[in-house]
Amino acid sequence: MTSNPKFSAIQLICALTMWGLLPCQAQAYTIFVSSEKDNTITVIDSEKLQVTNKIKVGRRPRGILVTHDGKYLLICASDDNRIDVMDTKTLKVVRSLKSGPDPELFVLHPSGNPLYIANENDNQVTVLDIEKNIVVAEVPVGVEPEGMGVSPDGSVMVNTSETTNMAHFIDTKTHKLVDSVLVDSRPRFAEFSSDGRMLWVSAELGGTVSVIDTETRKIVKKIEFKVPGLPKETIQPVGVRLTRDGSRAFVALGPANRVAVVNTDTLEVEKYLLVGQRVWQLAFTPDEKLLITTNGNSNDVSVIDVEGLKVVKSINVGRAPWGVAVGP
């Protein structure tokens, strides 16, 4: 019966659930995927796991996120030096925000405002009040800033710079640099644990993820990855996501075409999940039942069942999918 094409993925998942194999999907969310080569946002229904729409946006969309009220999708339109704001209900781009030059990735303060934007070409982080569309501050950081993280209590923002190879800790009140931690080559992504005690920073060319104690700002462990049969050079960690309960971390390994599942207690890799080609960014559905991965070279996203640690589906999207975010 699994071969019945009319049988939707979600029915399949629910059917498997009845047999105790998978948890059942409770709620439908909207998955947004940016495609940097054809300047679109692909919209996917998380229940049907099908593409429902494709929306033209600014040029070279990369980092995307859904505002905390769920109303808007913010899109880094890198080549247009702006952030597009899309209404998540009507799927219309309703306005644009100032971003500074070449915005690549950003993160929202836990309160929902301001937005912290990495300006890749300008060695700075722009702090933007998204309601007033006013640049509050520009913070100089290292060469080619990309990864952005903010602590759960909102007191510290972290930026990683790809050529400087550092994670910069920045006070969100004073906008002053507090500390810089040296990590391995080409850090791409920064993610705080939900208790705020650990910061995870991936190093794409170094092939490692540094877990940094946010109190002492010392590296607790550098996690390395080994996939049998793959040369070390192809293992290039980029996106990192941690579950809210803090038990697991998922690390996208780029051209290794795998997502590593890491036990956050032992900081050891538990499993590698085979996904599409050149996997970069990851996003959970709000209920953390599914994890979506963007696969830049196979032009699709993979859907991972978080509980069962299985890849349940891949869905074709636009060319060179980059960012992913899930809204209500």
Place this chain on the structure above:
Amino acid sequence: MLDCRIPWNALVGRLHRLCTLCWLVVALVIVSTGISKAAETASVRMGFLSYRPPPPPAYEIDPVPEDEGLAGGRVAVRDNNTTGAFTGQQYSLDEAWLDENEDPVAKARTLVEEGIQFLIVNLPASELLSVADALKDRSVILFNVGATDDRLRGADCRANLLHMAPTRAMLTDALAQFLAFRRWQSIFLVTGPQAGDKLYADAMKRSARKLGLTIVAEKPWEFGALARSKADAPTTAEALVFTRDVDYKVLVVADEAGDFGDYLPYRTWNPLVVAGTQGLIATTWHPTLEAWGAAQLHNRFRQSANRPMRPLDYQTWMAVRAIGEVVLRGAKADAVDVRRRLLDPQFQLAAYKGVPVNFRTWDRQLRQPILIAQPKFLVSVAPQEGFLHQRTPLDTLGADQPESECRVQ
């Protein structure tokens, strides 16, 4: 009566004064060395040594820029200094241009006398060796950014010489891998009259043997610099029929000076591909490489130098960044420690090629991916998929450890 009592009080007082002086001196020495130490760790001075490019003729399509090489070094110095702002280091690059007939050894010595321990050198092989030998007992390391001669990494290797420029063998292996991958296996080799052309052709022959290509024909080019000749210059009939009656798939041209290679595409008897030093080329850097963040380096370079970045600029950029990378990670800013850390197998430099690059410890050559490009498009990147090596696929390009003739460690 002679007073034989020792004047203890006076003596103690004098000693005390003496000691105060001693302490002062000691304190002064401590303070001054402290200051000079701080200055030492904070500033990293590098030098760039190259012949000044001759002024271009009245009209030249793509003249050699006056700042070729140096411009890449300048961008890397800024990159290092952005990071240095967080670590308390200041990088600088002194430029030393040689005029024709000026002695590079004397100029290099002057730079070293001024305290420079890192010398980035763009010189022909023989002059580069003279400089390396003249400085072999000094605390200085040289970075070869220009010379592709394999002998500099082989029989003529030097302990104080690291190579950012690829070897001819790396370039021809990269090209031959691509031709093998496409199954364009029969080669017509056309070699120019200059010494470098012969070396390039020799490297191509070795690559062909290594990768299963066949050199089906080989001819010297004897018609002069037709690619540089003016529109009214005569083209001899022989040049037009030069490629007739040869059964081949790819014409590989060895013309490092660019004198005639660009004459060949579209003037071959059969409509076949021209590759080598012109046409489809192997290179470390190309304006059409955009992946792996390369577009960001192109942008930074263009903003700074107002022109596209050339391979020599990129190789100089890598040299300055490599020094910055190890000093940033805790190397002392001296030649010995920097050399040791650069040659550590754990060393990694992110160089916009998708994999980190580092040095082959046996000949101090930077292993790196090589781009295969047509004039306005990137065609492929070597190593090609499927060419494997027990250490790293990058070591399928150029001389490998077992065949290395370098005996100096």
